[in-house]
Structure formats: C-alpha cells, structure tokens
Amino acid sequence: AQKITQTQPGMFVQEKEAVTLDCTYDTSDPSYGLFWYKQPSSGEMIFLIYQGSYDQQNATEGRYSLNFQKARKSANLVISASQLGDSAMYFCAMRGPLSGNTPLVFGKGTRLSVIA
Amino acid sequence: DAGITQSPRHKVTETGTPVTLRCHQTENHRYMYWYRQDPGHGLRLIHYSYGVKDTDKGEVSDGYSVSRSKTEDFLLTLESATSSQTSVYFCAISESLAVEAFFGQGTRLTVV
Numbered sequence: 001a002q003k004i005t006q007t008q009p010g011m012f013v014q015e016k017e018a019v020t021l022d023c024t025y026d027t028s029d030p031s032y033g034l035f036w037y038k039q040p041s042s043g044e045m046i047f048l049i050y051q052g053s054y055d056q057q058n059a060t061e062g063r064y065s066l067n068f069q070k071a072r073k074s075a076n077l078v079i080s081a082s083q084l085g086d087s088a089m090y091f092c093a094m095r096g097p098l099s100g101n102t103p104l105v106f107g108k109g110t111r112l113s114v115i116a
Numbered sequence: 117d118a119g120i121t122q123s124p125r126h127k128v129t130e131t132g133t134p135v136t137l138r139c140h141q142t143e144n145h146r147y148m149y150w151y152r153q154d155p156g157h158g159l160r161l162i163h164y165s166y167g168v169k170d171t172d173k174g175e176v177s178d179g180y181s182v183s184r185s186k187t188e189d190f191l192l193t194l195e196s197a198t199s200s201q202t203s204v205y206f207c208a209i210s211e212s213l214a215v216e217a218f219f220g221q222g223t224r225l226t227v228v
Contacts, residue, residue: 104208
C-alpha cells in the first residue's frame with residue numbers, strides 16, 4: 001500500500017529565504033505520481049506541483065521546485081524566496097500505480113510559518 | 117477554476133441521524149474522492165469513485181457509504197452520525213491519474 005510521510009509538523013522560515021519541506025513515500029510500483037498542495041488558513045486546497053516517477057527532470061513551477069530523489073523515495077518541496085503569503089499547511093500526496101484506479105493518498109502535512 | 121461544488125458548506129446534526137453530503141462537478145472528470153480532514157491527521161481518504169457506479173473504499177470508510185449514479189454527482193452518506201465523524205469533508209475530482217485533483221471548498225460537519 002502507498003504511504004506518504006511528512007516528518008516536519010511545523011517549520012519556520014525568514015522572509016526571502018528558501019525552505020525545504022520533506023516528503024518520503026513508500027511504494028513498490030514503478031509508475032506513480034507525486035503532488036504537493038498548499039492549504040492557507042482560508043481552507044481551500046491549492047495544487048502546486050506534480051512529478052511523475054518517469055520524469056527525467058525535477059518539476060518546477062515558479063518559486064516551487066520538487067527535489068525528486070527516486071532511489072531515496074523522497075520528493076521534497078523547495079520554496080525559494082519565501083513570502084508572507086506562503087504561510088500555510090503543505091501536503092504531499094501520491095498516486096500509484098498510474099495504470100490502475102488508484103486513489104490520491106496524502107501525508108499529514110507540514111505547517112509553514114514565514115517570519116518577516 | 118474547476119467546477120466543483122460541495123453542499124452543504126456547514127451542517128450541525130445530532131448523533132444517530134443520517135447525513136448526506138453532496139459533491140457536484142461540471143468538468144466531466146472520471147475520478148471523484150471524499151476525504152476528511154482532522155487536526156494531526158492530514159487528509160484521509162474515505163471513498164473514491166473511478167466511474168459511474170464504480171466506487172471503492174479508502175483508509176477510513178467505516179460508517180460511511182457513497183453513491184455515484186451520474187458522472188457529475190458523488191454522494192457521501194453517514195448512515196448514523198457519531199461525534200467522531202465531526203470533521204471537515206473535502207470532495208476532489210481529477211480527469212486522469214497523472215494529473216492533479218481539484219478540490220471543493222469543504223463541508224464542516226459537526227455532530228452533537
């Protein structure tokens with residue numbers, strides 16, 4: 001069964017600094033997808049970035065990048081130049097195998113606080 | 117924004133009463149999901165659907181049932197609500213497995 005682990009319940013970062021949010025996963029399937037979502041205090045779930053297991057390069061979306069280390073089964077989210085608006089809960093999620101009707105499974109999340 | 121609507125947005129109900137939450141989409145996406153969110157637990161999957169009348173259980177399915185008789189609607193029913201089912205419930209949809217899921221705004225359910 002798929003499992004997502006986020007070991008950092010809370011993180012603090014200074015504004016304009018970069019921060020890495022950790023995510024490890026467990027699967028025996030070769031084909032899977034990894035996702036990151038942001039949940040601000042208003043409650044909505046916002047999709048940030050996606051990485052496929054066969055993608056050769058790490059995914060990037062603006063200030064977000066995914067540090068994908070397949071052998072270590074880690075998919076860390078890197079936020080560059082943190083902004084106050086980045087303060088939120090961040091969830092790592094996984095779906096796999098991509099050939100079956102598999103659901104999207106989430107980790108417990110990391111609360112990021114950006115300090116001015 | 118993806119067309120996904122949850123109703124009701126807030127509900128207070130008494131222990132032992134049945135409750136149905138509705139998720140409606142206008143995107144014609146194949147996959148639909150129900151999650152519950154509780155402090156310290158993240159989002160936990162209750163049930164999901166991969167087509168009309170095709171559903172499967174998630175991690176925390178006990179006490180919940182679902183139905184999907186049309187592509188656009190995915191209903192979550194608590195047959196006899198308990199206080200442990202007080203939570204925020206999210207519906208999500210996705211077009212395929214290799215793309216992101218879009219989430220509804222959530223339903224805050226309180227069982228007293």
